Amino acid sequence: MSEPVLELRSISKNFGENQALDDVNLTVEHGSLIVLLGPAGAGKTTTLRIVAGLEAPSSGSIFIEGADFTKHQPNQRDIAMIFDNLALYPNKNGFENIASPLRIAKTPKDEIDRRVHEMAGMLKIDHILERTPATFSGGERQRVALGRAMIRQPRFYLLDEPLSSLDFMLRIDLRTELKRLQRETGQTFLFATPDYTEAMALADTVCVLLDGKVRQIAKAQELYDEPVDRDVARFVGNPPINIIPARITRDNGTVNISVGSMTMPLPAKMEHGLPSSVSNVEIGLRPEHVRIVESGSDVIHLTGIVNDLEPLGMHTTVGLDLEGVNLFFTVEGVQEFKDGDKVDVHVDLESLLFFDPETGRRIT
């Protein structure tokens, strides 16, 4: 097992009174794609800047391929940083834009030729190598810029929201491309984004940063299914997870969850995760784990009044008033019912998450 390409060891950063990063630990293995996910102000860019050497940590160290690089200058670290606003040389054609780092490094001409064409093939931009940037589309510009950054073969790449200024359709195309490229070249990416869908689509591993702290490091689907706390659960998923106050009651060996005046039986396999001392909880219920059932059915768990319908094409989001608590859930396609209708729903109880109402930590 080789050394990790990058290690952040107990990195903290203060800007005056404000603690931007608090004891951040992260290990990045060779050839992996790690995404830093967090809202604006969470510390993503500060983390990348510290790794790049543009900012010194207040405490902690940066190890690159097993060696301490904390005090090294940016240009000694051999890292490429890719931002959102990528500038191209307007007077150079596509080929020369991509080739420019190799020209500076005085790479032999035939090697430049070979590597630029290889890169252009991978990025599917062979057709614009002879053209100047003024004639490129947004996606072509971004690809040329990526090609220029990647031709150098640095130790690893830091990408700070590189797709955020592109329009939506291009963004989802390019992220698929980016992941394919990373796979095919075996490069290492540390990628920052506030968009959980982008994070999940790209990442081998997602590192969630909230308020300067690492909250969770997990595989994409695990982050969604097994969040460590309420904040992570809310940040990942749209419509967001429903967090509903509930009570646990025990009666002759059966365990029930009560929401308002409604009571649902807890599946036996979930009971052991709940300490017997726990009575007040918050349940986390994902919008796709609720379905409408016929009135009179014996699998009704909750009953509410429809108070919102949001058609979104593939899905419709339904808002339900459960005795004063709002529940949002998704159903396929377009729905026929209306605001004010009474609706009975079934809850996939085995998918319920339980949170401590005080700390927000996940109980089970």
Place this chain on the structure above:
Amino acid sequence: MAKIKLELVKLCKEFGELNAVDDVSIAIEESETMALLGPSGCGKTTILNMIVGLEKPTSGEILIDGKSVLNVPPGQRNVGLVFQDYAVFTHMTVRQNLAYGLKLRKMKQPEIDREIYKVSEFLSLGHQLDRKPSELGASELQRVAIGRTLVTNPEILLLDEPLSNLEASMRNQMRRELRRIQGETGQTIIYVTHDQIEALSLAHQIAVMNLGALQQYDTARNVYEYPANRFVGSFLGNPPMNFIRGKLAEDSGQRVVSSGESTMPLPAGIIGADMTIGSDVVVGVRPESLNLAAADNPGRFTSEVLAVEPQGPETVVTAAFGDSSFKVIVPAGTDAEAGGAITLAPQSDLVALFDAETGVRLMNSGGA
């Protein structure tokens, strides 16, 4: 049939050589929300400006309640415009902001108080009336901006990208708020946006614009399920509609589209009588209209998986078709891996053929 509130008739606007708005005709019923949806530069803001009176059409007609407003000056058309950047007076309190339009109309103070009370209760701004905008959050500011316009009781409320300055988490809430306002006031609303989610979630009718021309004007559902052309199909949906290019062929009695080694069976109903084997076709199918298929499904086809992107409840799989690729949405936990294979079947009522050259939808299958 409800009454037509606003009608645009063959509306054109030229800026020099540029046809910013090219022959657009749209009728909007009273109490409806109509979304003008399109990318930047498609002409939607120019249309808005012509309705308000900030621009004069090169030709065409704008009718409100059946009467032309072309010669009515901007301030007197009784249409209320809310911009994306709030346009709230920062030196005035919320109350003064809300009162502003009414004072201009020389309304008496007791009446102004009554109207402000009504609108502030309705927009949950009751506790904020004596605050300055600098003390308010983004969604409250947005409500003040809407309230300022709503209080003047306009015939038509025009909203220009009203949510684009809000964070993602705030948008869900604000969309819900806008649906409630529309439902309770019965206000006729024109909603300008480049965001398909906002258009689908707020509008009864959607007018999709591109390059100054109206691409489709229909109910939100029809625009999504039965796009009139490739532009509309690719502008709505996440991921958008797939357009699979190939040649019409026959495989053991069944019509298929084929490209390289790949074939996809086509539902019988969508192929026109005049289409011959070997002709170029483009098949439009949404990523959610392709389902995982069992090995004995006669409509199945198999593709190589190129990428797998988990999204929470669902996973987006990119799969190969000839030299190109398409996306399909499968449930989370589906066994799919880059380099492996996936077996799918198209949901027959939501597959359509598009003209390979013009991009226009060929068959009017279903609702449209």
